[in-house]
Amino acid sequence: MQKTELTINRKKRSIEADPRTTLLxxxxxxxxxxxxxxxxxxxxxxxxxxxxxxxxxxSCLTLACMHDGDEITTIEGLGTPDDLSPLxxxxxxxxxxxxxYCTPGQICSATAMLQExxxxxxxxxxxxxxxxxxxxxxxxxxxxxxNICRCSAYPNIVKAILEAAEADx
Amino acid sequence: MRPFNYSRAETEKEAADAGxxxxxxxxxxxxxxxxxxxxxxxxxxxxxxxxxxxxxxSTTDDGGLRIGALVTNSDCxxxxxxxxxxxxxxxxxxxxASGQLRNxxxxxxxxxxxxxxxxxxxxAMPCNKRxxxxxCGAIGGVNRLHAILxxxxxCIATYPGDMAVxxxxxxxxxxxxxxxxxxxxxxxxxFHRLPGDTPEKDNVLETGDLITAVTLPPPPxxxxxxxxxxxxxxxxxxxxxxxxVAKMENGKISGIRLAFGxxxxxxxxxxxxxxxxxxxxxxxxxxxxAGEILLKDAIGQGSNDFKIPLARRTLSAVxxxxxxxxxxx
Numbered sequence: 001m002q003k004t005e006l007t008i009n010r011k012k013r014s015i016e017a018d019p020r021t022t023l024l025x026x027x028x029x030x031x032x033x034x035x036x037x038x039x040x041x042x043x044x045x046x047x048x049x050x051x052x053x054x055x056x057x058x059s060c061l062t063l064a065c066m067h068d069g070d071e072i073t074t075i076e077g078l079g080t081p082d083d084l085s086p087l088x089x090x091x092x093x094x095x096x097x098x099x100x101y102c103t104p105g106q107i108c109s110a111t112a113m114l115q116e117x118x119x120x121x122x123x124x125x126x127x128x129x130x131x132x133x134x135x136x137x138x139x140x141x142x143x144x145x146x147n148i149c150r151c152s153a154y155p156n157i158v159k160a161i162l163e164a165a166e167a168d169x
Numbered sequence: 170m171r172p173f174n175y176s177r178a179e180t181e182k183e184a185a186d187a188g189x190x191x192x193x194x195x196x197x198x199x200x201x202x203x204x205x206x207x208x209x210x211x212x213x214x215x216x217x218x219x220x221x222x223x224x225x226x227s228t229t230d231d232g233g234l235r236i237g238a239l240v241t242n243s244d245c246x247x248x249x250x251x252x253x254x255x256x257x258x259x260x261x262x263x264x265x266a267s268g269q270l271r272n273x274x275x276x277x278x279x280x281x282x283x284x285x286x287x288x289x290x291x292x293a294m295p296c297n298k299r300x301x302x303x304x305c306g307a308i309g310g311v312n313r314l315h316a317i318l319x320x321x322x323x324c325i326a327t328y329p330g331d332m333a334v335x336x337x338x339x340x341x342x343x344x345x346x347x348x349x350x351x352x353x354x355x356x357x358x359x360f361h362r363l364p365g366d367t368p369e370k371d372n373v374l375e376t377g378d379l380i381t382a383v384t385l386p387p388p389p390x391x392x393x394x395x396x397x398x399x400x401x402x403x404x405x406x407x408x409x410x411x412x413x414v415a416k417m418e419n420g421k422i423s424g425i426r427l428a429f430g431x432x433x434x435x436x437x438x439x440x441x442x443x444x445x446x447x448x449x450x451x452x453x454x455x456x457x458x459a460g461e462i463l464l465k466d467a468i469g470q471g472s473n474d475f476k477i478p479l480a481r482r483t484l485s486a487v488x489x490x491x492x493x494x495x496x497x498x
Contacts, residue, residue: 002175018172019173019174019175019215020170020172020173022202041206042203042206043199043203043267043269043270046267046269049269052272055243055272056268056269056272057269057272057273058199058269058270058273061198061199061202061203061270061273062197062198062199062202062273063175063195063198063202065175065217066195066198066217066219109268109269112268113268116243116247116268119247120247121243121246121247122246122247122252122259122263123263124260124263124264124403126263129246129252129256129259129260129263130249130252130253130256141403142402142403143268144268145267145268145403145404146266146267146268146269146270146404147267
């Protein structure tokens, strides 16, 4: 068994688990934070996306014990039903989902993605990688390609992200 | 996933000692844990090398860059020096995986990425890379992703990465710490190997070797292009990719470096292709000639036959783009 101490959604938490425990399983099974979803469990769908020290990661492809001392933010840490984050509110307003299973991952991913854009990171569709690109539908689609929506709510997901990004400026 | 012992290495020596005892290094873990879940890889011990001080990008004495082995793909692609002086590297990294994976994947780990051959991933199938001597399911099987150059009777797998293709075009080197503490530098073009009759060995790393950095020569200048052809426009492995760094003088190609992904067991680099282009004026006939040289020994395996014309056309398209800026100068 491996003892790991993490800060999750600004609270100190501690778990003792088999080293095989992924961060995803630790969140869901050891810490009762079931907002983070298990989709493919192989890093292909993005449903398990959380923020690790502010960066978006697939919680299924990392071991909980490798995050000793890290700050993890899950969907539960971004907003509450009474106090939605701007992206959560935009997803509701634009109906950025059908079944909702991918939504926590989409919103965690988009939250960090907008930060990456704010820091001037280029993407695969950025014309000149030296220049920080403005956010466009094409940039959002490329940057969010690690989050799959099997209901294919993509048009409304992109609208919600664009609106939240514009409101932030 | 099979049980394993987990430990952390605080120093390179601790890591190397654990590696010499048979432990597998874990950094980002995005490929390793995927393979461990499928029991394609079943290490008895994992040594977490994340505490090591290998997370910075620094300038070298000769004006190049040294990228620490633990620099994430995201941080490398977003680094201003990389974007300005080695844009082909940023482009290649950004063409691979997803934002989430690039945030975890590291420079050293990405070099060690395993093949995406379906038979390697499926433990019910024969695979000489996973289980030496068991045979190759891909030869005569489904082999759409597979090699057209440098394959063997034992293995036709491809190296799947993008970053190493750009590093090959940039003439980068891998800095390796041996188990005994000695340092050596291996050109990226010599780091991965062809399968031969030992396809279980992807690269030249020996037991206890630790990648500490990738070093880039001084900025090469010129036009940088990375073109990746794949089944969907994002988050898919290359069918064919081409990295190019081209310099033009008086309308002629004064220098060019080219490397190819998705077509062999390693990033493919053929100096004869560069030689035929150097000193010449760009033209479609010249590009065709370069493609002929590149592919003179290419062999299709059935479902990947299309890669031969695809590689030729992708090379022409990249050369057109890379030489356009100075063609009329």
